[in-house]
Amino acid sequence: MNIGAASRASGVSQRMIRHYEQIGLIPGAPRRDSGYRDYSEADVHRLRFIANARDLGFAISEIGTLLALWSDQDRASSEVRSLALAHAEELGRKARALEAMRQTLLTLAQQCHGDDRPDCPILQRLED
Amino acid sequence: MNIGAASRASGVSQRMIRHYEQIGLIPGAPRRDSGYRDYSEADVHRLRFIANARDLGFAISEIGTLLALWSDQDRASSEVRSLALAHAEELGRKARALEAMRQTLLTLAQQCHGDDRPDCPILQRLED
DNA sequence: CTTGACCCTGACATGATGTAAAGGTGCAGA
DNA sequence: TCTGCACCTTTACATCATGTCAGGGTCAAG
Numbered sequence: 001m002n003i004g005a006a007s008r009a010s011g012v013s014q015r016m017i018r019h020y021e022q023i024g025l026i027p028g029a030p031r032r033d034s035g036y037r038d039y040s041e042a043d044v045h046r047l048r049f050i051a052n053a054r055d056l057g058f059a060i061s062e063i064g065t066l067l068a069l070w071s072d073q074d075r076a077s078s079e080v081r082s083l084a085l086a087h088a089e090e091l092g093r094k095a096r097a098l099e100a101m102r103q104t105l106l107t108l109a110q111q112c113h114g115d116d117r118p119d120c121p122i123l124q125r126l127e128d
Numbered sequence: 129m130n131i132g133a134a135s136r137a138s139g140v141s142q143r144m145i146r147h148y149e150q151i152g153l154i155p156g157a158p159r160r161d162s163g164y165r166d167y168s169e170a171d172v173h174r175l176r177f178i179a180n181a182r183d184l185g186f187a188i189s190e191i192g193t194l195l196a197l198w199s200d201q202d203r204a205s206s207e208v209r210s211l212a213l214a215h216a217e218e219l220g221r222k223a224r225a226l227e228a229m230r231q232t233l234l235t236l237a238q239q240c241h242g243d244d245r246p247d248c249p250i251l252q253r254l255e256d
Numbered sequence: 257c258t259t260g261a262c263c264c265t266g267a268c269a270t271g272a273t274g275t276a277a278a279g280g281t282g283c284a285g286a
Numbered sequence: 287t288c289t290g291c292a293c294c295t296t297t298a299c300a301t302c303a304t305g306t307c308a309g310g311g312t313c314a315a316g
Contacts, residue, residue: 004262014263015304034312036263045255052254057229060303070251077248081240084250088233095226098219101185105216112209120205122212123198126180127173132293142294143273162281164294188271 003029006039010047017047025050025064057091131157134167138175145175153178153192185219 007014020026026046029037049070053063065083069075111121135142148154154174157165177198181191193211197203239249 002263013304015306018265019303032312034263035265036312048256049254052256054303055229056233056254057226066251066254070254073246075246076244077240077246077250078242078244080248080250081237081242084233084237084240088230088237091226091230091233095223095230098185098223098226101183102216102219102223105184105212105219109209109212109216112205112212114206114209116204116206118201118203118205120208122205122208123194126177126184126194126198128176128180130294141273143275146296147272160281162294163296164281182272 001039001044003037003039006037006044006047009044011051012047020047020050020060023060025060025067056087058087062087129167129172131165131167134165134172134175137172139179140175148175148178148188151188153188153195184215186215190215 001009003014003017006012007017010017012020017026021028026043029039029043032038046067049067050063053066058066062083066080069080069083105122108122108125129137131142131145134140135145138145140148145154149156154171157167157171160166174195177195178191181194186194190211194208197208197211233250236250236253
């Protein structure tokens with residue numbers, strides 16, 4: 001399977017497939033005589049795994065760990081679980097930070113009459 | 129005032145002060161004979177404004193708009209308000225996306241016994 | 257054989273920020 | 287005055303994940 005087909009089958013862009021190969025996240029695909037990369041179903045399976053992990057917000061480095069755990073038949077499920085929980089906590093931290101910013105903005109916007117007059121508590125707050 | 133003092137007074141790193149100058153977010157500081165940049169209190173005030181806006185998650189491009197509104201005595205407060213509300217909405221979208229990922233992970237982790245056995249619903253989910 | 261779809265590599269861009277190198281400036285103390 | 291340290295300058299490279307473009311080779315159908 002050429003890289004285009006692998007990309008369509010996995011949902012990972014050709015650009016990122018080549019990138020993942022370059023940074024060592026995935027092994028280099030075997031090449032045809034033409035130099036074209038050749039992918040198997042297993043390769044596509046792994047790419048889908050990566051795409052799903054990205055969709056859950058895992059960073060590339062974490063995905064490397066997940067891939068290692070995935071291919072390790074003997075690993076304890078607790079390892080995967082604690083990685084997932086740590087990541088969930090990180091996501092929660094980020095979400096709370098964004099939400100706090102949002103609340104601050106909403107509060108300020110509420111105090112701003114939002115008409116043609118120039119005075120504005122939002123800008124005043126940014127000055128302090 | 130040298131850039132180091134301006135940095136300490138504003139909370140913006142020297143690196144970023146120079147960067148903001150380079151991309152045109154702030155005007156180039158006047159130079160002494162030595163070539164050193166020279167900052168006024170007003171400059172520090174503007175840098176603090178930028179730092180506060182960054183803390184609220186505004187992107188540099190949005191801050192450019194905010195700075196323009198800030199220095200426009202005649203602008204309507206409604207302009208600032210709608211910019212803030214649009215940004216708050218964007219923050220909300222991002223926060224909800226992170227929270228959704230987090231919930232998915234927590235649900236999966238709950239289904240994972242997390243002991244020494246190798247089977248793990250988290251990895252299974254990533255495969256699909 | 258031509259054409260169009262596909263593949264290759266390499267490079268540049270994003271956004272915000274850090275860090276490091278290599279060199280000039282300014283000031284205080286010996 | 288010399289020395290040393292703290293400060294300043296520019297330039298460049300790194301991060302992270304991704305897009306896009308250019309210049310070139312390959313393949314298959316007509």
